[in-house]
Amino acid sequence: MSEAHSISPRTARLIGRVSAIILLLLALAYGLGGSVIEYAFASDPLGPRVFPIALAVVLGGLGILYFLSPGTAEGFPHGALLARVLAIPALLAISVLLFEPLGFAVSIFTLTLGTALIFGAPPVKALIGAVGHAVLWWFVFGYVLEVYLPAGTVFGG
Amino acid sequence: MTRMFTKTLTGAALMVLAMTAFAAAEPAKPECLAGAKPGGGFDLTCRLAANALLETKQISRPMAVTYMEGGVGAVAYNHVIGKRGKDGNLITAASSGSALLIAQGKFGQYDETAVRWLGAVGADYGVLVVAANSPYKTLGELVEAYKASPTEFPVAGGGAVGSQDWMKGTLLAKAAGQDAKKMRYVALEGGGAVLTALEGGHVKVGSGDAAEMVKHHVAGKVRILAVMAPERLPGELAGVPTAKEQGYDIDWPVWRGYYVGKDVSDEDYNWWVEALKKTTATPEFAKEREARGLFDFTLLGKEFEERVHTDVARFKILAKEAGM
């Protein structure tokens, strides 16, 4: 499947190099964070700091190798598609914020309606689908499986 | 944190509802918060209250048990203080482990005075165990052996440095006149792992709790050398001497109890104390408590509050002595 998405070697190299630099920064931050972990004392000879520091060193080494030979990448989508792809986590974040105050049903309705529209569903179908999802999952989890879900604090849940 | 309701009790609850007159200040929605996943010690503590209070008709509606996992009760502690401080419906499970964590400042910015301690309803006791084929038969022999070669004596417990099992280990080190900081403590995941490490001969002694170790003791897999209780424990452990009997002042009760928010009204607080007092006096309660592997240890209201405060103070000293 990844063949279908192959991109020019130059773009792949760029993506690889940028990722490698981010990983190197992560290794640095993680290693520094690891070296200042506070503890009274450890009963083992290594203590809680050694393992994270070792991981940071390994990640640093691998990051350098990655930088030198970035290999292939799948590449990012462009333009409108990129916007739609990024809309998914954004929509999720919004629905999650609604989750406790407005309750499960409203939040799931928003999430499913929005996702359906992002995926290019006709609006009427998307609306019907979203109502269906909200009812179906509320029924399955709330009643059949008795998983705890918030009813929404504004409704006195 | 999962919220699950003790739905099995609904039927019984309806019957009780029909039969009992309401007590004046009974909470409308009784709830017990367990600061861990279902199945752990806090869950057990909550279920003890939920079952016994209902069975003895102190509450007419089933008590909901809710879960809030994190930091061995720290998340629940902060939640109660921050968000449920006035909620008279809610009691939260605690143990002497909570007091130990508070003493070490691991419950965040809050200390033991940030909540109202309701009462303890049972206790387990610390034990020291060795493998069945271990040469040590008494606590004295164990201490002597430890003294002879403290650097070659791995001690296993089911928790990290700073946990109750570790503290019990440091008491052994102290009894042998050794530096607890130099103890070769092996932090394993729970009592089951301690058992395995003992059987496999990877460690020489393990620290644990009586309720968990007793069945393995009876099955002949391990030998309990001493219980850390003021008197001998009843039942299958009656034959095991206390540490005190063997000349070592090692005492480690693991009490289990509850607290409520700081701003809960005196009426609600007193209602809970009274309800627990009545419940714990019944034979039904004793049965429920025994079914959960807990020994008699009832301390309610003011007395319990004082006990928690002295425990925290004592743990602070112990932790400091041990090098924390």
Place this chain on the structure above:
Amino acid sequence: MSFDYLWQGFAVALTWQNLLIGFIGCFIGTLVGALPAIGPINGIALLMPIAYSMGLPAESTMILLAAVYCGAEYGGRISSILLNVPGDAGAVMTAMDGYPMAKQGRAGEALALSGISSFVGGLIGTIGLALFAPVLSGLAIGFGPAEYFVLMIFAFATLGSMVGSQPVKTLIGCVLGLMLATVGLDATSGAYRFTFAEPELGDGIEFVVLVIGLFSISEAMIILEHQGKGVTVIRELGRMTARWADLVRSTGATIRGSLIGFVIGVLPGTGASVSSAVSYTTEKRISDSEGTFGKGDVRGLASPEAANNATACGCFVPMLTLGVPGSGTTAVMLGALMLYNIQPGPMLLTERPEVVGGLVASLFVGNFILLALNLPLVNIFARVLTVPNWLLVPGILVLSVIGVYSTNASVFSIFLMLGIGFVGWLLRKAGFDMAPIILGFVLGRVMEVNLRNALAISGGDISILFGSTISIVLWIMAAGVAFLPLFLSRRAKRRMRAMTVADPALD
């Protein structure tokens, strides 16, 4: 060696509740396998938290997840045959001869025949698993912290086969998983690490949060990107039963495929994609005298289909006997065990025989259920392929949110899942695989804790890591296994490449 565990397991698997759970799992698994958008790992990741928060006992959850896993290996063939798009990684080779058969109007026959090969493969694999599982249990008591640490070294060495074309990225993925595992309370010293004073991180990152973030959220984004690449479903199924002559003709291929599949499954780190490729190329070399492979030969259909099912069962051998996950999917299942506070490892069979036995026995039962589901009811699953993404993906997202919320009931963990999912998507775009992250996460904590405990026991003397026969054998196996699958998969890949050139239909 005793098979008591298996009889005990049948007692577990044949309760009506577990039969029902197994049936549901098989059904969902076939569905998940048939849908090209999601594979077994997504299905398992979504179901695990729900099963846990429903309060199912550990053995029932394992039965459910195993049924989903095996069901997906059955279901994967449906879209391979009807769409020429593999429903999951193990079904890639099924399209080689299955799709040409479907184009010739023999789709129904292809589905029936491959269903039967799947069944034979699954059954042979399960028998192998049942025989293998108790072999190592006698060693269990010898496993102390030092041995566990070396076992983890062995587990990481098996990653050699997952290395693929970009070993650096696989290793980086592993390290990222190990790093994520260090967040939270340090089990040895009691210190908080990388929690940023956030109490909800005190117990570390929940496995469920990580798995769902990596495998559902990022998946939804990827599905959107891949959407709109036209595929056509073959709707003319034709005759719905296999011809007797074809069954006879493919018997040898099916049995060879099953054996190859099982052996490759047992090797940790090699999954169904490797085994189906190896069995297909082997079969082609043995049987293809007329050059009919790739043009709708029933043997080319039966062999990889038997192999991928046998591999799914074989994968459970290292998982159940050593606690070493052989693939991303088994890593998730190990994580599910840890959710129940069950420490996977050589002790598992002796300590929790009902879990191991129940799982193995349920696979026997499950294969019959799957055969029943996949022969007469294949039509229903074929229709599922036409479910549009705009209806499917919202369902995945809803299940993700509920799954995380039901195990933690905290909005914080949903946001954490979202963040992890987004980073996962970025990593996937940069060409990273998600499975090594999961493996690193699952193995990381066990590795660190046991290393430190081993050194605590020995007082810092590292010779304890080489101190027992078990450790030495494990060190040797680790060295061996690091190189063997690398060699195998390189060979398989070379052959696959040679074939892709010959048959452009795979693209």
